[in-house]
Every structure is written in C-alpha cells, then in structure tokens.
Amino acid sequence: MKFGIVIVAVLVLGIGPLRAWEPARPAQLSPATSSPQLSRSVWDGVYTAQQARRGALRSGLCVPCHGADFEGDSAAALTGPVFTAKWNGKTIGDLFELINKDMPNDDPGSLSRQQSADYLAYILLANQFPAGKSELTIDIEMLKQIRFEASKP
Numbered sequence: 001m002k003f004g005i006v007i008v009a010v011l012v013l014g015i016g017p018l019r020a021w022e023p024a025r026p027a028q029l030s031p032a033t034s035s036p037q038l039s040r041s042v043w044d045g046v047y048t049a050q051q052a053r054r055g056a057l058r059s060g061l062c063v064p065c066h067g068a069d070f071e072g073d074s075a076a077a078l079t080g081p082v083f084t085a086k087w088n089g090k091t092i093g094d095l096f097e098l099i100n101k102d103m104p105n106d107d108p109g110s111l112s113r114q115q116s117a118d119y120l121a122y123i124l125l126a127n128q129f130p131a132g133k134s135e136l137t138i139d140i141e142m143l144k145q146i147r148f149e150a151s152k153p
Contacts, residue, residue, distance in 0.1 A: 041147040042092065045132020047121035052131060055122025058115065061104050070126050075105065079126045084150035092136070093144030096120055113138040 040046060065075035077083045087095055100116040102108050111119070117136045125131065137143060 038091065038145055038147045040145065041149045041153065042124055042129040043149060043152050044146075045130045046092065046134070046146055047117075047124055047131055047136040048133065049125070049131040051118055051121040051135045052125035053122075055118035055120070056125075058118065059122055062119070065105055070123070078123050081150075084127060084148075087148040088150035090148050091144045092120065092146040092148055093140050093142075095123075095148065096140065096143050 059070075062070065062078070065073060066078050067073035070078035071080060072078075072082075076086075096116055099119055100109070100111055100113060103111060103116075103119075117138050121131075121136050124136075
C-alpha cells in the first residue's frame with residue numbers, strides 16, 4: 001500500500017517540475033476579470049461648471065490646509081504641475097476616494113459622495129480641465145474609468 005502512495009506522490013510531484021520546461025504563455029484574463037478600457041479622460045469635460053461652482057462655494061473647508069489658491073499650505077497643493085504630475089496616470093476614482101474617505105483632515109469621511117464629487121469638479125476646474133454637459137458621477141466604478149492625464153492628448 002505504501003508503494004502505491006509513493007508512486008502517486010512521485011507522479012503528482014514530478015509533473016510540476018516538468019511543466020517548468022514549457023514555454024511561457026502570456027497571461028490571459030477572462031472577459032469578466034479584465035479591466036475596463038479607460039476611454040475618457042479629464043480632458044473630455046467630465047463635470048459641469050455648475051457642479052464646480054457648488055464645490056467652490058464649499059471650498060472654504062479646504063483652504064485652512066490647502067491654501068486660498070489651492071497651491072498648498074500645511075497640506076499638498078491641489079493645483080499646478082506637482083499636483084497634476086502626482087495624479088497623472090491614475091483615475092478620477094482614485095482622487096474621489098481620497099477626498100471622500102480622508103477629507104477634511106479634521107473630520108475624515110464626513111463628506112457626502114455628492115460633496116466629494118463637487119469638490120473634485122472644482123479641483124478639475126482650478127487645474128483648467130474643461131467643463132462639460134454632464135455632472136461628475138458619484139458612482140466609483142464609473143469614476144475609475146476616467147483617466148487623469150496631466151497634459152492634453
């Protein structure tokens with residue numbers, strides 16, 4: 001009986017090392033697990049001017065840490081080349097999550113999803129990304145499909 005177990009163990013364990021000699025295959029993702037194409041960017045007018053105005057009206061909450069012009073004070077700048085370089089290649093969803101979960105510094109997570117979207121719209125306007133005809137959504141999956149691109153493609 002032990003002899004049979006040994007043979008099975010040798011066969012099972014022996015096959016693994018043999019597979020190491022197979023040529024490498026590219027990783028394949030099933031359609032359900034592949035990431036969605038990021039077809040939109042901040043340059044496509046992903047917020048409205050009215051939404052940015054709502055964010056501007058409430059922006060006093062940001063000023064104590066980020067400065068009156070969002071150029072940074074006790075916290076990082078929200079405008080300018082350092083800010084856009086930091087977020088370049090990420091998604092609007094990433095920035096939205098940061099705002100929604102971590103801001104304001106003295107009361108993290110207290111902003112509604114709509115307030116976070118309005119602040120984000122104002123930040124986009126302050127960085128001279130164009131406004132569009134549709135408001136920035138509060139749906140995180142949709143926001144994760146919008147690329148942050150520092151310079152216009």
